[in-house]
Every structure is written in C-alpha cells, then in structure tokens.
Amino acid sequence: MNIALCHFRVGETDGVSLEMEKWKIQLEKQGHRVIYIGGNPYEDTEVIEELYYKNEVNDKIVYNAYTAIFDYDETGLKEQVDQMAQNIERKLVEIIQRKNIDVIVPNNIWSLGWGLPAAVGIYNAVQKTGIRAIVHNHDFYWEREKYKNPTTDYVKELLDFYFPPKGENIKNVVINSIAREELKSRKGVEAAIVPNVFDFSSKLWEVDEYNKDFRRVIGVKEEDILILQATRITERKAIELALDTIGKLKEEENMRVLREGKLYHGRSFTGDIVFVMAGLVECEERYLNLLKKKAEKFNVRLKLVNNIIDSYRYHKDGVKIYSLWDAYVHADFITYPSILEGFGNQFLEGLFAKKPMLVYKYPVYVKDLDSIEFNIVSLGESYKLDEDGLVIVEEDIISRAAREIITYLKDRQYRELRVEENFNKGKRHFSYEALGEILKSLF
Structure with missing residues (x-):
C-alpha cells in the first residue's frame, strides 16, 4: 500500500514526530511505500505550509478560537478557517492523486484542536478521494486547559464534529487505555491501542571515545x-x-x-x-x-x-x-x-x-x-x-x-x-x- 503519515511538523524531536518515524520504519519493513506530509521541509516530505504548527495565520486562529475573539467576529473567523481549509484540501488532494495514496495517517490533527483548518481540510480531502484514514491520536483537546473554553459556538461545533470525525473509512488509534475509554465515553468512538515503543534491538549505549569526558x-x-x-x-x-x-x-x-x-x-x-x-x-x-x-x-x-x-x-x-x-x-x-x-x-x-x-x-x-x-x-x-x-x-x-x-x-x-x-x-x-x-x- 501507499501510506501517508501526516503531522503539523516532521523530523523534529517532539514525541509525535518520533513515533511517526517508528511507524514509517515498521511499515516499510512490511513492504508498504510510506511518505510524510507535513508543514516543514524534511527529507522528501510533501510540504503543505498551512499545516506547520508555527504558521502565523493558524496562530491567530488558535488565539481567537480559544483565548479571545480579537481579530475577527465569529463570521470572519469561520471565513478564515474555511479559506485555509480549502487550500489544505486542494493541496492534499493533489498529493493523494499524484502519489496514489491508499491510506492517510493524521497524527494529532483530528484530536488536539490546534489546527482547525487542517482538521477540516484533511477531512474533506479524505471524503473527496475516498481513501482510508487511520487516525493516530496522541493527545486530545479535552486533556489540555488551552482548548477547554472555545470562544464561539462555531469552534465548539468544529471540535464536536472533527475531533475526531466519524466515517466508515476512518479508524482511530490511541496510545493508552485511559484515552480509549475517554474517547468511547465522550464521542462514542472505538479505538485500537498502539503504545509508544523503543528500538530495543539497537546497539546498547556505552562509554566510548566521544562521551567518556x-x-x-x-x-x-x-x-x-x-x-x-x-x-x-x-x-x-x-x-x-x-x-x-x-x-x-x-x-x-x-x-x-x-x-x-x-x-x-x-x-x-x-x-x-x-x-x-x-x-x-x-x-x-x-x-x-x-x-x-x-x-x-x-x-x-x-x-x-x-x-x-x-x-x-x-x-x-x-x-x-x-x-x-x-x-x-x-x-x-x-x-x-x-x-x-x-x-x-x-x-x-x-x-x-x-x-x-x-x-x-x-x-x-x-x-x-x-x-x-x-x-x-x-x-x-x-x-x-x-x-x-x-x-x-x-x-x-x-x-x-x-x-x-x-x-x-x-x-x-x-x-x-x-x-x-x-x-x-x-x-x-x-x-x-x-x-x-x-x-x-x-x-
């Protein structure tokens, strides 16, 4: 299969990026062709700038969605989210078609609440192309103080529908059993558990010429x-x-x-x-x-x-x-x-x-x-x-x-x-x- 692992950032030292790399290694061992889709350039990543976690427009959306309506009224906020989501959808559909993607794996995009346009745009691209999505949820918005008080009903509706969305072609994965129970209780969504892992077969760390001092x-x-x-x-x-x-x-x-x-x-x-x-x-x-x-x-x-x-x-x-x-x-x-x-x-x-x-x-x-x-x-x-x-x-x-x-x-x-x-x-x-x-x- 052709699989796309998708996150706000790729190749950095945050926990999500590191786990995504482990998935890539194992999936490629099983004969799958795996690519990254993210907001920053890294190796041969397919870049969609609007996904980047430090994107200035998204920063503004996050502030207005969860802290205070300041730069927009509710209609203006919706228009900004929709515009950015359409750009993401268009670029993602092009990548899916060009790379013949069978399955996309959004990491935290449909769980954290950080990227509202990303959640909408990726959902629309998945629906338009009919590909499968395996949703890797590391952190949920209800676990973070930042996302607990949406400023408008519109933002609340987005969180209710897209985090995570439901669909026959969508399967959810979480990293622990507490998250699985909470997801089932809050959203009625079933999920498989895929714990974090480590490369226990790699060379053991030891004192050497480099670290001896x-x-x-x-x-x-x-x-x-x-x-x-x-x-x-x-x-x-x-x-x-x-x-x-x-x-x-x-x-x-x-x-x-x-x-x-x-x-x-x-x-x-x-x-x-x-x-x-x-x-x-x-x-x-x-x-x-x-x-x-x-x-x-x-x-x-x-x-x-x-x-x-x-x-x-x-x-x-x-x-x-x-x-x-x-x-x-x-x-x-x-x-x-x-x-x-x-x-x-x-x-x-x-x-x-x-x-x-x-x-x-x-x-x-x-x-x-x-x-x-x-x-x-x-x-x-x-x-x-x-x-x-x-x-x-x-x-x-x-x-x-x-x-x-x-x-x-x-x-x-x-x-x-x-x-x-x-x-x-x-x-x-x-x-x-x-x-x-x-x-x-x-x-």
Whole structure:
C-alpha cells in the first residue's frame, strides 16, 4: 500500500514526530511505500505550509478560537478557517492523486484542536478521494486547559464534529487505555491501542571515545553519584519528588551506608550526590526557582546541562554537544517522578539503558504498565500539593524509596538482575517488532 503519515511538523524531536518515524520504519519493513506530509521541509516530505504548527495565520486562529475573539467576529473567523481549509484540501488532494495514496495517517490533527483548518481540510480531502484514514491520536483537546473554553459556538461545533470525525473509512488509534475509554465515553468512538515503543534491538549505549569526558565536562567527578532526570523540565514532571528523595539520601545515616565498602561498579563513594537535569527548560521561572530552592535546602548539587545536550552528537562553535543517550550512560540512577504522561517515552529509555528508576505511578502507568511488573522504586500513586503548589507524597514513601535506591547503588547482583528483567520485559511489550505486529492488524 501507499501510506501517508501526516503531522503539523516532521523530523523534529517532539514525541509525535518520533513515533511517526517508528511507524514509517515498521511499515516499510512490511513492504508498504510510506511518505510524510507535513508543514516543514524534511527529507522528501510533501510540504503543505498551512499545516506547520508555527504558521502565523493558524496562530491567530488558535488565539481567537480559544483565548479571545480579537481579530475577527465569529463570521470572519469561520471565513478564515474555511479559506485555509480549502487550500489544505486542494493541496492534499493533489498529493493523494499524484502519489496514489491508499491510506492517510493524521497524527494529532483530528484530536488536539490546534489546527482547525487542517482538521477540516484533511477531512474533506479524505471524503473527496475516498481513501482510508487511520487516525493516530496522541493527545486530545479535552486533556489540555488551552482548548477547554472555545470562544464561539462555531469552534465548539468544529471540535464536536472533527475531533475526531466519524466515517466508515476512518479508524482511530490511541496510545493508552485511559484515552480509549475517554474517547468511547465522550464521542462514542472505538479505538485500537498502539503504545509508544523503543528500538530495543539497537546497539546498547556505552562509554566510548566521544562521551567518556561527559562527567568531567559537566563538573561531576567519577567518585560522585550521578542521578539523572532526562525529561523536559515542566511542572507535570514533578521533579520536586526526585529532590525530596535525594534529600533523604543525603541524610547522615544514609550517606554513611553509601560510603561503607564499594558501590555496584566496584568503586568507593567518596564524592557527592549530584542531580543532573538534561532536558529543555519549558516551565515557568517560578517553578525552576522553587526546584533550585529545594535543592539548596537539601544541599543537593543541581546541574542543568541541556545547553550541551541534543538528540544527536555534533560540535557547535567549538563546543561538543552530547546526545541524551550519553547522559544515560553516565547515570547511576534515573528519576521519573511525572504525575501525568500520555505514555512514558523516558521510562522506555530507562529500560533500554538498563538503569534503575524512581517512578511515580501516574494514571497511565497504573492502567497500562503496572501489570507488567517492572522493577522500579515506587513513589506510589497518590499525591498532594504543598503551599507552593509543589507535589508531595507521604514521608514514609520517600524514606522507603531512599532505602531501595541505596540497595540498587550498593548491590551489583541485585541491580543487574532487576534492570536485565526490565530490559527483557520492555523488549517483549514495547519493541519495534511489537509495534510491527500491531500495525499488521491495522493496515
């Protein structure tokens, strides 16, 4: 079959683009011919500029649709959406006919609410050409505060009809069972589940000539314990829970235990515990300041290193840029305390990296991952907010987590057995090969 994977952007490092690339790899392995359709140039992508997520006209539509009617009245807004939708429809029909497309896979376009003209235009093109659509819904508009209060009845009608639309030639896919239940409840639409996956058959990350100086470059000594937060820095990642746990680790009795004898790698712990945050800072300044304040309270050395981290290795203006994988290689322990995730890409990365992890059991973890019985240090599945709006869990949970982390840091056999089990479970359930089997049933 000729299949078109469609998104607002292609080839970037956002989660949707990355998952789309995985689909392309597996579908091509099965003999399908796959192309990208998106708003930006990337390799041989068929570009429709109106789809781009930073398109200025769409930005204006989004503001007027969800924040305040400012640039148009309701009729003017409708006319602008219709005009842009017609352009998208015309260009997409031409691509479908020229490339003989059998199936289009819109990613988030019929679920998020960001591209109203894109949703209308792509729907009309699908209806006009009669091709099939397999709708890959990563995030829904009702999950985001931004889209909860449409400014006009017209926008509400668009959300009701197109997000997602119904039709005999339209099949829906979601990434977790909570989303499937919510879609069924809100829209009466059935969906298959296709979880996020990772390439568990690729070469394992290890220390090499390129990354061997990573610790030195970021100011972490070999005799230090490096605890890594690999995610972006946003409020819902609840990074404060990681700091609470590290603060507990740094208490005198726990430090004494850590310094006795050797750690799992055979070296003595004579340095400090350093908390390294590798992701982009995408939070309010207030939140970052609260994290810094908490680190100071617990006397935790905090390192923000995203300025030398990217999705791949390169040199820029004489500065060596490391991949995120290089940070994983040098980590002694991973923290993943998110209270909300659509699935959990960084969790899969931690499994592949064969690193032990501190995990808060966010709702999707409880529903879709807990039954697999991964070996994690758990922060439970219930939290409160303190007076600063930071996430907190019971003190005894933090204390128990700290004790378990010490075991992972001290007992090599205990550690290796459990991370190896995690890797094998991840490979069984969330590998590219597992994705391939699911896609065979869809296409």
